[in-house]
Amino acid sequence: MAITPPSERIWWKEPIAKIELSWIIIAFTWGLIMFFMMIYWHGAGEQNLSNEAYKIKPERFAEHTQEMIDAYTVRNESGFPVVHPPAGDDIYLTGRLYNWWPILELEKDQTYRLHLSSTDVQHGFSLQPVNINVQVHPGYDLVFTIKPDRAGEYGIVCNEFCGIGHHLMVGKIYVVE
Amino acid sequence: MSNNTEFRTCPTTGLKVDLAAEKLIKVNAVAAVVFLAIGGLFGLLVALTRWPEVHLLPADFFYLALTAHGLDVLLVWIIFFEMAVLYFASAVLLGSRLAAPKFAWAGFVLMLVGAVITNIVVLQGKSSVMFTSYVPLKAEPGFYLGIILFAVGALIGCFVFFATLVVARQERTYQGSIPLVTFGAMTAAIIAVFTIASGAIILIPTLLWSLGYVANIDPILYKTIWWAMGHSSQQINVAAHVSIWYAIAAMTFGAKPLSEKVSRMAFLMYILFLQIASAHHMLVEPGFSSEWKIFNTSYAMYLAVLGSMVHGMTVPGSIEAAQRSRGLNKGMFEWLRKAPWGNPAFAGMFMSLVFFGFIGGISGVVMGTEQINLIMHNTLYVPGHFHGTVVAGTTLAFMAITYYLVPLIFRRELMFMKLAKLQPYVFGIGVAGISVFMMGAGTLGVSRRHWDMQFADAVLPFDYPSAAFLMMGLNGMSAVLAAVGGIMFVVVVVGSVFFGRKLEKDEKPSYPEVPPQSAAVAQHGSAESLKIPGTTMLVAIFFIAFVLYYFVNWKYLSEIWPLS
Structure with a gap:
């Protein structure tokens, strides 16, 4: 036995x-x-992470984001700038307590180099309804190339617990024709 | 040396039991069940909050309850019970005295003190950082201190276990090699040492950081090492509950392993490869190469998964062989149909085996695939997966063996037998529901660790699909069912331990029955004629389900935005 x-x-x-x-x-x-x-x-396959990443000071990342906002904001929505950067550009999205900053407007079937980072604690970038989920760390700039292939309105949920307002943290990406 | 040790002989199994070991098994098992009850209650509160129509707790209490739930069941209940398993598998199964019972008591006290400290700190409300406490989220120092004390206590328990193996060998309390179940427990203990070392490496600096002596802890470094503890500790569970499957098969059917060599090699695979599972949590993080991810997330080409798949055949196979040798030979499944489904130990064990494989196992491998993780990371799919492994697998197996421990170690007649017979089904089906519906919600994108899937107070609106709300409702109902099963377990066990009829010296309890003499399977030379068609069929169904589900998820992945 x-x-x-x-x-x-x-x-x-x-x-x-x-x-x-x-x-x-x-x-x-x-x-x-x-x-x-x-x-x-x-x-x-067409869905792979490049593993391109850099160490970056949170303030520096916030500056990059702000430069993009200053250059390409097209309108405002609920207090968020909506940014329409040129196709192929480097684009920045900051996760912070408690929003995803800013709102991005992208063109369908164009590629962008998306930079993701946080300026405070860890966040979870969860793009819905496509269901793309990437971890966002303070101090690290994660870069990958995206090519939105369907037009529409996408939500960004935070799916890493980040504090008492975690469930308020919603962002947005528009994909336009 | 062992002059002071008192033994008794178990009238049911004939095993020689060291009374000091017996007492330690009892206290560890009792502490385990207490924390299971507390942690389970928190779990129910969490599930009722995530049920959108109920939405029970306010946000701050929800995050507090979720932190406490993870700690109390994933860590405290399971490790306390594993200490009981280690002492049972060493001293009792080898008929040896327990080495250094005083150290074992010291370990127990440390674990208890640590668990109580962490619970108090969490309940104070300033440490709702989740079980994982990812930096730079900061908890009160007591949060980390409690976990460290608990881990040191568990480490002492592991060394008492190893020392007992040495003592038993030196004092020749058994012939030949250690039993397979003891070998499996040893696997668990070896992984536990690695796990606790990783925990110490990361939690001690984090404690100092929380106290203000360390300025900064890198979040990636923290996560990598934390999961060398967090995920590896789940491999302790796997090794422990697989050992329990073998133990229950032996104690119920007199089943022998089909092949000692194969089963032990499968455990060895766990020791060699399971620890690198930290990578499962780092697949969508910055700073790792794909080579690193692929090698580590696959446990070196899935060699540890191979170990589990082997146990998945050899455990039911050994039961089938034992049943067939007893004449239950009709057709493919008479051995299974006529198995003792009214015996809660067997029913719990068999459901644990099936759910662990089909729900927890398959989903784990799929989710741990480098690219597929993109469509699952941090969604409810993740807790769906690990409720399949740790609750439907480990907890159900631990509950099952408890039905044997109460009469054999606590020496009490089991009370409420009718309730006990139903318990594994109620709990098992509830937990299977929790797992499947959370995985369903996760596939639809729903976030884990999230208070409000309706985003009622968010500045920007967002809606999950309505099917996701249905999933969360079904998840809530399953959680209620599982909670009922959990309460049934606590009622039966606590009732029996404190109020069950005490067995006289040398009196055999009415449950469980004496295991039948080991059947003549897998004797040297007979292996070639081994017939287990029923198990072969079950394994074939499992394999087909695995392959289909695996490729279905690649299909899902191929439909998302191209990214590189």
Whole structure:
């Protein structure tokens, strides 16, 4: 029994049943398939994080964001500047207690280099309803290229607990034709 | 040396039981159940708040309750119970005296003091930083101090376990190799040492930071090391509850492992590869290369997952082989149909096995895939997954073995047998519901750790799809069901331990029955003729479900915005 010492003292020389051995081989092979699937997707898939990231002072990141806001704000909405940067540009989104700053307006099927960081604690960038979720850290600038492929209005929820106003932290991205 | 040690002989199993070990098993199990009750209550409050139509607690109490829930059930209940498992698997199963019972008591007291301190600090309301306490969110110093004391206590328990293995070997209390269950417990203890060391490395500086002696803690560094504790501690649970599956199979059916070698290799895979799971939490963070992510998140090409998949066959396979050798040979599933479904230990164990594999296991591998994590990270899918592993898997297994511990270690007749028979089903189905509906809500984007999915007070409006609200309602109902199952468990166990009829010396309890003599399966030379068609079918269903679900999620991923 499993609660008593093995009945065969030399248990490591017992043969393995065929059925067990077959399952080990199948499960091992499946593991390899799943492993190489991730590598394959880096070449063939369109959804990968580049892992481009920089250390940055929170104030510096806030300045970058402000420069973009100053240059490309097109209107205001509920106290948020709505920024329409040129296609292909570096764009900045700051997570802070308790909003995502500013509102971005992007063009469909254009690419942008999105910079994400926080100026206080950790936040969770959760773009809905596409359901893209990325962790946002203070002191780190995470950069990835996005290509919005459907026009519409998208919400950004904060999905990392950041404080008592966590559930108030909503942002917005517009994708226009 | 062992002159002062008193033993008794268990009339049901014939095991020699060190009374000092027995007492320690009792106190650790009682402390565990107390914290399960407290933490479970917090969990119910959380679920009732996240049920949009109920929305029970105000925001500050919600975040407080969620912090306490995570700490009390994920850490305190499980580790206390694991201490009981370690002492049982060493001293009792090896028929040895427990090494250094005084140290074991010191460990117990430290754990208790630590758990109480952290609970008090959390209830004071200034440390609602969640179980993970990601810097730079700051809790009161007592929050970290309590966890550190608790961890040091647990570390002492692990060393008492190792010392007992040495004592048993030196005093020749058993022949040959240690039992498989003890081997599994040893796996858990080895992982626990790694886990606690990681915890100390990160929590001690964090305590100093909270006290003002350290200026700054890097959030990425914190998260990486914190999860070397946080995720690895869940691997302690896996090793412990898999050991319990084997133990219950042995104690109920006299089941023998199909192959000692295969089952032990599978545990060895846990020791070698499970610890690198910290990466599961770093897949969408800045500062890591994809090479690092892919290697670590897959536990080195899924070798630890392989270990679990092997146990997934060998545990039911050993039950099937034992049942068949007893003549339950008709068709593919007579052995399973005629299994003792009215025995709560077996029912709980088997549901734990199925739910852990199908719900917790598959979702964990899928979510831990580097790119797929993008569509799941920090959504409710994550707690959906780990309620499948830690509650439907670990907690259900721990509850199941408790039904054996009460008569055999506490020496009390089990009370409310009818309630006990229903309990694993009520709790199991409730928890399976919690897991599945949270995963459903997460797939629809709903955030975890979030007070208001309607965003009523937010400046900018946002609406989740209506299906998400349905999911959260169903989740709330499942949580109520699970809470009822939890209360049933506490009533049966606490009632029996304090008010159940005391068993006379050498009296056999009416439950559980004496396990049948071990069936002649997997004897040397007979392995080639082993027939377990029912288990083969179950494993095939599992495998097909796994493959389909895995690729369905790649399909979901391929539909989001292109990003690189």
